[in-house]
Structure formats: C-alpha cells, structure tokens
Amino acid sequence: MxxxxxxxxxxxxxxxxxxxxxxxxxxxxxxxxxxxxxxxEAFLEVYSEEAIESAKxxxxxxxxxxxxxxxxxIPYALKDVFATPNHVTSAASKILENYQAPxxxxxxxxxxxxxxxxxxxxxxxxxxxxxxxETSHFQTTKNPWDLSRVPGGSSGGSAAAVxxxxxxxxxxxxxxxxxxxxAALCGIxxxxxxxxxxSRFGEFPMASSLDQTGPFAQTVEDTSLVLQTxxxxxxxxxxxxATPVPDYTKSINKNITDLRVGxxxxxxxxxxxxxxxxxxxxxxxxxxxxxxxxVEVSLPNIKxxxxxxxxxxxxxxxxxxxxxxxxxxxxxxxTDKSQDPKNLYEDYSQSRKFGFGDEVKRRVMLGTYVLSAxxxxxxxxxxxxxxxxxxxxxxxxxxEVDCLVTPxxxxxxxxxxxxxxxxxxxxxxDILTISINLVGIPGMSxxxxxxxxxxxxxxxxxNQLGEEILFKVGSLYQAVTEWHxxxxxxxxx
Amino acid sequence: MxxxxxxxxxxxxIAHLARIELDEAEKEKFTRNFENILAFVNELQNVxxxxxxxxxxxxxxxxxxxxxxxxxxxxxxxxxxxAPASEKxxxxxxxxx
Numbered sequence: 248m249x250x251x252x253x254x255x256x257x258x259x260x261x262x263x264x265x266x267x268x269x270x271x272x273x274x275x276x277x278x279x280x281x282x283x284x285x286x287x288e289a290f291l292e293v294y295s296e297e298a299i300e301s302a303k304x305x306x307x308x309x310x311x312x313x314x315x316x317x318x319x320x321i322p323y324a325l326k327d328v329f330a331t332p333n334h335v336t337s338a339a340s341k342i343l344e345n346y347q348a349p350x351x352x353x354x355x356x357x358x359x360x361x362x363x364x365x366x367x368x369x370x371x372x373x374x375x376x377x378x379x380x381e382t383s384h385f386q387t388t389k390n391p392w393d394l395s396r397v398p399g400g401s402s403g404g405s406a407a408a409v410x411x412x413x414x415x416x417x418x419x420x421x422x423x424x425x426x427x428x429x430a431a432l433c434g435i436x437x438x439x440x441x442x443x444x445x446s447r448f449g450e451f452p453m454a455s456s457l458d459q460t461g462p463f464a465q466t467v468e469d470t471s472l473v474l475q476t477x478x479x480x481x482x483x484x485x486x487x488x489a490t491p492v493p494d495y496t497k498s499i500n501k502n503i504t505d506l507r508v509g510x511x512x513x514x515x516x517x518x519x520x521x522x523x524x525x526x527x528x529x530x531x532x533x534x535x536x537x538x539x540x541x542v543e544v545s546l547p548n549i550k551x552x553x554x555x556x557x558x559x560x561x562x563x564x565x566x567x568x569x570x571x572x573x574x575x576x577x578x579x580x581x582t583d584k585s586q587d588p589k590n591l592y593e594d595y596s597q598s599r600k601f602g603f604g605d606e607v608k609r610r611v612m613l614g615t616y617v618l619s620a621x622x623x624x625x626x627x628x629x630x631x632x633x634x635x636x637x638x639x640x641x642x643x644x645x646x647e648v649d650c651l652v653t654p655x656x657x658x659x660x661x662x663x664x665x666x667x668x669x670x671x672x673x674x675x676x677d678i679l680t681i682s683i684n685l686v687g688i689p690g691m692s693x694x695x696x697x698x699x700x701x702x703x704x705x706x707x708x709x710n711q712l713g714e715e716i717l718f719k720v721g722s723l724y725q726a727v728t729e730w731h732x733x734x735x736x737x738x739x740x
Numbered sequence: 741m742x743x744x745x746x747x748x749x750x751x752x753x754i755a756h757l758a759r760i761e762l763d764e765a766e767k768e769k770f771t772r773n774f775e776n777i778l779a780f781v782n783e784l785q786n787v788x789x790x791x792x793x794x795x796x797x798x799x800x801x802x803x804x805x806x807x808x809x810x811x812x813x814x815x816x817x818x819x820x821x822x823a824p825a826s827e828k829x830x831x832x833x834x835x836x837x
Contacts, residue, residue, distance in 0.1 A: 349818040443799040456798060485804040486797075554781040565758060572759075574831050576822030581834060591834045592759070600761040608760055609773055612751070615758040616774070626781070631794030633787050638795060671776050687798035711799070 250275035252412045252734070255469040259317045262309065269302035269309075269320030272415075273364050276322045280366070280413045283737060286394060288386045289407040291327050291339065293367035298322065301364045308362070317472050319362030324408040324417040327368040328375060329355050329460075330449035338451050339383035340373045342577045342602030352449025353481045354418060354460050361476045366414055369404030373604045374568065375425055375453045377401050378676045381667045382606040389663070390432060391735040392701055396660040399429030402463070406433040409463045412738050416464040416473050420450060422457045423556055424655075424680025427692040430463055431655035431704025434694045434733065436721070437463045438470050441712050442687035443488040445474075446481030454563035455486075457556075457684040466731055467693065467721035471495040474714065490712060498718035500726055504538035508720070509648030513549045514679055519657045526696035527654045527705045533727060534652070534720065542648050546640040551633050552682035557674060558617050558630035559685070565614030568607065573598025609670060634685050641686045641710075650716045651708040654679055655692040659701035683708060691717040694730040702733075744778030746771055 250258070250272050261267045277295050284290055305320035325331065328338050330348030337343040351359075358365070372382040380388040380403035388403045390396040391411040398407040402419030406429035409417050419426040421439035430437025438461045445460040452458055462473035478492045510531060515524055535541050573579035573594050580586040580597035588594040603611070617626035644651065657679060666673040683690040688711055692704040709716040725731050751771045755762045762770065816829050825832040 346822055349814055349821055441799070443801070482806070486799065486801060488799055488801075548787070551784060551787060554784050557777060557781050558784070573824065574833055577824075579824035582824045588834060591836045593761075594834045595759040596755075596761040599759055603760070608762075608766075609770065611758050611760065612754045612770065613774065613777060616750075616754050616778075619754070619757060625785070628794055629784050629787075629789065630781075631796070632789035632792045633784055635792050635795045636787070636789070638798070670773055671780060674777075685798075 251279045253415065254465050255317065255321055255415050255472055256466070258321060258415060262320050263314065269305040269364065270299060272320065273298050273302040273322045276366055276414055279411070283411050284413065286389060286737070287391055287407050287411050288388050289369050289404040289411065289413060290324070290367045291337065291370050291385055291404070292335065294334065294365060298364050298366050305362050305364065315360065315362035316476070318358065318476055320364065321415050322364040322366050323358065324366050324369045324405055324414040325355065326371050326402050326405045326417070326419050328371060328420055328451040329418070331355050331365070331368070334368070336368065336451070338374045339371045339385055340603065340607070341384045342571050342598070344384070344578065346576055348449070350449060353446035353483060354477045355449065357477050369408055369417065371404055372401035373607050374451065375401040375420055375422060376564070376606045376610055378424070378428060378673055379666070380404060381663065382604055384604055387663055390660045391737050392434060393660065394737070395662060396701070397432070397663055399432035399656070399660065401425040403429045406430055406435060406437065406463055409433070409435050409465065410735060412734070416462055416469060418460060419463055420458055420460050421684065422453050423560065423684050424677040426461045426463065427680045427690055427704070427706060428656050428677060430692040432660040432702065434702030434735070435463055435465055436467050436470050436691065436693050436731065437461065438474060438691040438714070438717065439683065439689060440474060440478065440714055441488065441689045442684070443486050444478050444689070444712070444714070446484040446487045448481055448483035452567045454560040455567060456563060457560060459684070467691070467718060467725050468499050470691070471499060471718045488712070493715055495715065495718050498715040499722045501719050501723070502538065503534065503720060503723050506539045506650070506720070507542055507648040508534055508539045509542050509544040509644055509651045511544050511546050511549070511644065511651055511653060513546055514653035518675070518678065519654055520659070520698060522698040523654045523658065523703050526698070526703050527652065530695040530705050530724065531652055533724065537723060537727065544644045544647055544651070546644060548633065548636045548640050549682055552637060552685060553674065553678055555630045555633050555637065555685055556681045557613070558626045559634065561610040561614030562618050562627050563614065564610045565618065568611050571599065571602060573602070578602040606670070637682055638686045641688060645710040650713065650720055653706045653708070655704035655706040659698045659703055679706065687711060689714050689717055691721055693721050693724060694733070696730055744775050744782060746774045746778060
C-alpha cells in the first residue's frame with residue numbers, strides 16, 4: 248500500500264505507533280503530485296519545502312510523546328479561497344493573482360494548530376462561481392476518472408486532489424453544491440455542514456448567506472475527523488453557531504434500526520439519468536435492509552429553488568465583490584502599463600473589466616440588476632419569500648423523517664467545454680444540491696456506484712445541526728459497500 | 741415562460757452601476773444571457789407568497805453583540821501591503837472629477 252493512498256484513520260494509526268513518519272507520508276503525497284498533477288491540474292501552487300518542514304515538526308512532537316490529535320502530520324490540500332499568511336490567495340481570479348492576505352482564515356488556523364500539513368492551494372472556478380472549474384482564470388482541472396471530463400466545481404481542484412490520492416483530505420467551500428457535486432463526480436466523500444457550523448472568517452465570500460466550508464476525503468469517517476477540527480463558534484464570524492460541536496466519532500458505524508429515511512420524490516425523474524436513479528434506489532434498499540424505515544416525502548416548492556438561488560446569490564455576489572475596486576488590493580488598471588484610466592471612475596470600471604472573468608461579470612451585473620431601484624421587490628424580496636416557503640417544506644419533511652436521501656448530481660461528470668458556453672445549462676447541474684444552501688441544512692455526498700465507469704454520488708441531507716445523522720448513515724453505508732474503495736485507473740500504474 | 745425584456749441599453753446601465761466597462765461584443769452577449777436567465781427566474785412571479793415573510797437569517801440567529809472593546813487589528817503597513825498605489829500611509833486614487 249502506498250502511503251498517499253491511506254485514509255486519515257489508517258495514517259493516523261500508523262503515525263501513532265511509529266510505523267511511518269509524517270515526512271514519509273508528506274513526501275508520498277508530494278511525489279504523487281509531481282507524478283500526476285501535470286495531467287490533472289488540481290493545484291495552483293504546491294508548498295513543497297514548507298510542507299516537509301511542518302512534517303518534521305510533527306514528527307518531532309510525536310518523538311517527544313506529544314500529538315495535536317488525529318490530524319497531526321496528515322497532509323491536506325486547500326481550496327484557493329482561504330486567507331493564508333505568506334502565500335498568495337487568488338480565488339483563481341486575475342484580480343487577486345498576486346494577493347497575499349495579511350491575516351489567517353480560521354479554518355486554516357484550526358488545521359495548523361491541529362498539526363495538519365498544508366500541501367498547497369487548489370484550483371476553483373473564479374471566486375467559486377461555477378460547477379466545473381472551467382471559469383478559473385488559470386487552468387481547468389481534469390477529472391481523474393476521465394481526463395476529458397470536468398471534476399465538477401467549484402471545489403474541483405480539492406476534489407480531484409483527493410480522488411487522485413495527492414492528499415489525504417482537502418478543504419472546499421459550498422454555496423450551491425460546490426463540495427457535494429465535485430465529490431460525486433470524483434467518487435469521494437464531501438460534506439457541506441449546517442450554515443454557521445464552520446467559521447467563514449478568512450474564506451473569500453461569494454454569497455454570505457449561503458457559503459459554508461467543509462472537507463473532502465475517501466471515507467465518511469475521515470470527513471468526520473476533519474469537521475470535528477474545523478467546526479465551532481468563532482468570535483470573528485458573528486453568523487457562526489454557538490452550539491457546542493458534538494463528538495462525531497460516536498456516530499461512526501452505529502446501527503440505523505428504526506431511523507426514518509425520507510425519499511423526496513421531486514429529486515427523481517425528469518433530468519436525472521436513469522442509471523443514477525437506479526444506483527441511488529439500490530443504496531436506499533441497502534439502508535432498508537439495515538433496518539431503516541423508508542418514507543416517501545414531498546417538497547412541493549423545490550422546483551423554484553434554482554430560480555430563487557439565481558436571484559439571491561448574484562445579489563450577494565454583487566455586494567461582496569464591490570470590494571475589488573483596483574485601489575485597496577489586487578489588479579489595478581492604474582498600475583497596468585497597457586491601460587490609461589483618466590479618473591477614479593475609469594480606474595474602477597477598467598480594473599473590473601480586466602480583473603474579472605465572464606462568469607463573475609455576469610453574476611455581479613445580474614445581482615446589480617435585481618437589487619436596483621424598481622426591481623428589488625419583484626426579484627430580491629420575492630425570492631426571499633419563496634426561500635421561506637422552501638424552508639417550510641424542509642421543516643415539514645423533517646417532522647416525518649430523520650434524513651433525506653437523493654442523487655447528488657443529475658448526471659456523472661460531463662465533458663470539458665460541454666456546458667461552458669451556456670450559463671443556464673451549467674447552473675442546472677446544481678439542481679439537486681442548491682436548495683440545501685437556501686435552507687441552511689447539512690448535506691453529504693457519498694459514492695454509490697458507477698455509470699459508464701464514471702462515479703455516481705448519493706446525497707444525504709439532515710436537519711439543521713444534523714451532521715451526526717449524516718455520519719451515522721454514511722459510515723454504515725460504507726461499512727456494507729465498497730464503492731469508496733475504487734480508484735481511478737490513472738493512479739493504478 | 742415569460743420572455744424577459746432586456747435591451748442593450750439596460751445592460752449598459754447595469755454595467756455602469758456595477759462599474760464594469762464592457763466592449764460591444766460583451767454587451768451583445770450579456771444581453772442574450774440576461775434574457776435567458778431572467779426569463780428562467782421570472783417563474784417566481786407565479787408563486788403565491790401572500791402572507792409569507794421573507795427570510796433574513798437562515799440559522800435563526802438574532803442580534804449578535806460583543807463588548808465595545810478595541811481588539812487587535814491590522815497595522816497601517818499591513819493594510820497597505822497589497823495596495824497598487826499608496827502615499828504617506830494612505831491609499832492613492834485617481835482624481836475624482
């Protein structure tokens with residue numbers, strides 16, 4: 248067994264009993280990046296020397312009988328949207344190409360204090376706006392299962408890094424499906440926690456009422472170890488939830504007898520590939536065999552979720568991205584020798600013309616439109632009301648059931664270029680994940696089979712702060728199935 | 741699906757408000773994009789929301805307070821570290837008028 252292919256749990260055990268060192272483990276990951284990342288293009292930058300230095304410190308701690316917990320010495324990959332001191336954080340945008348944040352994101356800080364080894368920053372759609380990593384200013388990440396296909400997005404670099412076994416886990420962000428959809432398309436586990444469970448401090452914002460940070464890993468249990476470390480209240484994020492974080496290890500490999508699993512009928516049928524449906528139904532059947540009660544439920548307003556999202560998210564985007572003005576930081580037309588803005592207005596409008604890519608411009612302008620005088624009530628306010636109806640639908644469903652199970656993505660990975668010229672088609676690839684951000688509940692994607700040799704994911708949804716249910720159902724499913732053990736051909740040779 | 745009525749001059753107005761300079765080809769493209777996307781989101785107009793309150797905070801948090809005490813913050817030097825242009829400890833901008 249190659250070290251870079253270990254799970255966190257296995258590696259942590261081997262580190263503890265002295266079978267391996269963090270330096271060996273980190274080198275194995277760096278070697279895998281060296282070997283495969285020219286093809287996969289998951290990373291925007293790799294911090295090789297720094298990773299080895301941190302690994303040495305971890306080994307030194309262990310020699311002295313100290314460990315900072317299960318992530319001490321474990322190498323991970325970080326989506327390029329978290330403030331990391333002494334490094335560039337670009338959000339895969341030209342406007343932040345050389346930006347070095349003068350502060351540290353809470354998630355990065357908590358992982359550093361837990362002893363996790365940061366390997367580098369991974370590719371994403373520009374400012375996380377996309378479902379394929381194709382809107383990145385720098386590169387398009389490839390799906391390790393088929394290099395002609397997308398890894399999903401926006402956290403496609405982080406998902407591909409774990410799928411190609413370049414890192415034992417990775418961190419992503421999810422505003423409408425940006426963790427769950429790439430997890431599904433890359434055949435790994437990804438969890439978007441409850442809104443407010445993980446601090447957003449230092450996470451470059453896209454849509455502040457929807458954004459949430461979460462981990463990718465090979466197994467459900469591994470994601471629980473990472474979430475345990477990064478979750479919890481933070482004084483620097485007033486929207487973070489104060490409720491103490493439960494001990495997630497208590498939810499792993501427990502029985503699910505009498506657990507009520509809801510199947511929302513609106514998540515099946517038109518637009519969802521029949522093989523995907525078949526695989527998710529087979530997974531549900533396995534949960535029934537393990538003692539779960541399967542109940543059909545209905546979320547009647549779910550058909551409006553995508554429309555609600557494409558009013559609210561752009562509105563928040565237009566406000567959040569107003570900070571990129573060519574003056575405080577980032578690309579500026581004024582200091583670009585090929586441009587010649589005459590006044591402040593032209594400095595703003597040219598810095599944003601040359602600093603932002605198409606999808607970012609599209610969403611900033613769409614958001615500006617729905618918030619502008621005369622349209623605010625018809626679009627923004629209306630969408631916030633329909634969002635209330637969606638919340639009521641989920642509240643009603645969770646009176647009947649403990650969790651919901653659906654497909655994560657309507658289809659497996661699509662071809663690079665297939666949807667990039669048609670924004671509305673691209674938006675529809677998030678149709679099964681997007682409502683979950685609007686209602687703030689947790690969701691997880693787990694591998695549940697293959698369609699034409701491409702991974703398919705099922706989505707498990709819990710009520711607010713219901714992460715324990717996701718870990719319970721997910722870990723039990725992985726105890727009785729082997730889909731998560733399959734590896735892409737690219738890493739076999 | 742109701743057709744959204746977006747003209748090139750609407751796009752020019754939005755681009756002005758958003759402070760994004762567009763060339764002619766971009767104006768044409770975004771006009772078409774917005775027609776499609778707005779036609780799609782216009783289905784919201786069919787939902788009966790009479791008596792429904794809009795949601796403002798999904799986690800149910802109300803006002804979050806802290807003591808009014810100064811904490812640590814960025815130094816002037818750190819705040820200006822990434823500035824494209826600065827002078828005497830200030831951000832430097834082009835003339836406004």
